[in-house]
Amino acid sequence: MRKFRPSDLQPICLPQAGNEAAWLGGAEDSNDFLRANALADEIVIFAVGPAVLIVGVLALTEKLTPPDGEELQNAIVYTDESWKIQRSYGGGEGHRVYLEPPFESPSCPSLSGGEPLVHRRSLNGVQKGPPPIEMSQKLIHCLDLYYLPERKAYCRLDARGDIEDVIRIVALDLPDTWEGREVVTILRKDLDVYMALAGMSLVLKFDFTRVKHESFNGWDDSRRYDQTETDLFYHGGGNGTASYANGAMIVRPDITPQELVQEFKDDLEPGKKEYATFKIYDRKNKKNVETSCSPAHIVSYFERSDLPWQISPAFFRPEVLVKYKGDPEKYTLEDRSIMCRGAWYLKGYDINEEGQVHVYMVDLARLPIEEQRYWQLFNEWPKSDISARAHQTDILGEWNTGYDPLNALKHKISKLDKGNYAWWSPRGDEVAGAVRYPATDSPKEWADEILALDQLLVEGFLERPLRKLAEATGRSLEDGWRAMKLIQEIMIANGRSAAEAKAVMTPMLELHGxxxxxRGHAAIQRKKAAVKNARTEHGNFRAQFADITSGCDKALEEVLKVLGVTLQD
Known part of the structure; x- marks a missing residue:
């Protein structure tokens, strides 16, 4: 899809170098933009700039069939047109107060019952500068759009969970000093849906006037013309040094309500949806097979069939998770689930002893086909069974009561956040959510998770309040001591030996070191040594991370005891 660009309007706003005379006399050429605009994927419904004014409104299609071109040309449309509380009296009807819809002027019955799309209004004497642009709330709500100021657009999430700009407010960067040079566009497919269901069509009122104001003397000697085309009506004039074209264009919806109903039916047809094929372990028949995750190729536990069960697992290289870990704004990666904003949700994934990610076929089937194909790229035959945790919860239907050091640590910190402790800086859900077990054999991923764990735990302790606590015990402190050392001194003051205090704090000190x-500016050799040590002592980064997290969890428990904190569940 080609998006609207401000440069599309520039040739009809201002003359190009060397063609000023031809441009001044060619206002009618601006209608070529309207013709192209009516066929575009992203259509301009409002524009204001030098020599250009386009204001789009919706009118009932039945009142535009057939259209009254002369009436539409002469209609006056303002951007402050809206619903209002009207007060009137006389005419034999007495005093009345009522709601008056827009476009109720008797001079243009074609627009009666229509709707404005773009509003520009301001609070007189208070708001300075050009009036802000507001959009029809009826349109915005029906299309389920939300304004994002940083994008200057009304947006929604598409099927992939990406932000889609449906209505854009685009500033025109032109070499003039006037403010408020802006364009409003909308995706044609969305406008068509709304118009079809509302029984309306778009009417674009336009005025293209090209003059040199310092030498313009009026239109008395102009050549006048009237032009009528299919759904395009305009009149204009020119005298060689100035020109104008003024009129209206109708853009009718390209889809019907009946076609929308058929699309809805097609979406509900199981055979219309695509499904990917995966290598799986067929739990029922106890063999590896390759099959589609389509409902036609897998069955529930209770159905009599030779087909694999829906809970047959597919296995993947751990790199499949890298995309989700790398974009926390878009994806929420939990311990056993992944959510892509409001677009899709994958539950029940886990990692087995061989480091493979596994997902049940029934859950893969619920993903959009693009996401299924992404997972398909990492699919491989199983190297071992599903994780013990998944077997306990998903197959045996039992609660998982096993110790998970990262979950235990996060739970303690969550409780700590809710307390009001001067020596603790609450970490919050965002910081906690950023810490996960490494999934791959990538040193960078491991380093990122070590950093996130340190930020979650060690950076939560505040040095100044801890120093005050340590000073209150009478311990002799050095100026350069940081939070971890200060906690050791508090432990010693509370009866622990120096060796015991150091042993308690060792996991946190190792984590920070x-x-x-x-992740810091250490020499390359030190980084390589740390990577080698993690792999040698623990086999992989995930095991090393679990080990140091377990140590930190137990250390935090001891620290809280010394600081007199009892966390309540």
């Missing part, structure tokens, strides 16, 4: 080695 490891962060400096692999």
């Amino acid at each position: 490891l962060r400096s080695e692999i």
Whole structure:
């Protein structure tokens, strides 16, 4: 789809170098933009600039069939046109107060019952500068759009969870000093749906006037003309040094309500949806097979069939998770689920002993086909069974009561956040959500998770309040001591030996030191040594991370005891 560009309007707003005379006399040429605009994927419904004014409104299609071109040309449409509380009296009807819809002028019955799309209004004497642009709330709500100021657009999430600009407000960067040079566009497919269901069509009122104001003397000697085409009506004039074209254009919806109903029916047809094929372990028949995740190729546990069960797992290389971990704004990656904003939700994934990610076929089938194909790229035959946790919860239907160090640590910190402790800076859900087990054998992913864990735990302790607590115990402190050392001193003051205090704090100190080695400005050799040590001692980064997290969880428990904190569930 080609988007509207401000440069599309520039040739009809201002003359190009060397063609000023031809441009001044060629206002009628601006109608070529309207003709192209009516066929565009993104259609301009409002524009204001030098020599250009376009205002789009909706009118009942039945009142435009056949159209009264002369009436539409002469109609006056203002951007402050809207519903209002009207007060009147006389005419034999007495005093009345009522709601008056827009376009009720008897001079243009063609627009009666129509709707404005773009509003520009301001609070007189208060708001300075050009009036802000507002959109029809009826249109916005029907299309389920939301204004995002940073994009200057009314947006929604598409099927992939990406932000889609449906209505854009585009500033015209032109070499003049006037403010408020803006264009409003809307995706044609969305406008068509709304118009079809509302029984309306778009009427674009336009005025293209090209003059040199310092030498313009009026239109008395102009050549006048009237032009009528299919759904395009305009009149104009020119005298060689100035010209204008003024009129109206009708843009009718390209889809009917009946076609929308058929699209809805097609979406509900199971055979219309695409499904990807995966290598799986067929739990029922106890063999590896390759099959589609379509409902026609997998069955529930209770159905009599030789087809694989819906809970047959497919296995994937751990790199499949990298995309989701790398874009936390778009994806919410939980311990056993992934959500893409409001677009899709994948539940029940886990990682087995061989480091493979596994997902049940029934859950893969619920993903959009593009997402299924992404997972398909990482699909491989199983190297072991599903995780013990998944077997316990998903197959046996039992609660998982096993110890998970990261979940345990996050739980403690969540409780700590809710307390009012001077020495603790609440970490919040965003910081906690950023910490996950490494899934791959990538040193960078491991380093990122070590950094996130350090930010969650170690950076939560505040040095100044801890120093005050340590000073209150009578311990002799050095100026350069940081939070971890200060906590050790508080432990010693509370009866722990120096060796015991150091042993308690060792996991946190190792975590903070490891962060400096692999994420800071340490020498390359030190980084390589840290990576080698993690792989040698633990086998993989995930196991190393679990080990250091377990140590930190137990250390935090001891620290809280010393600081007199009891966390309530």
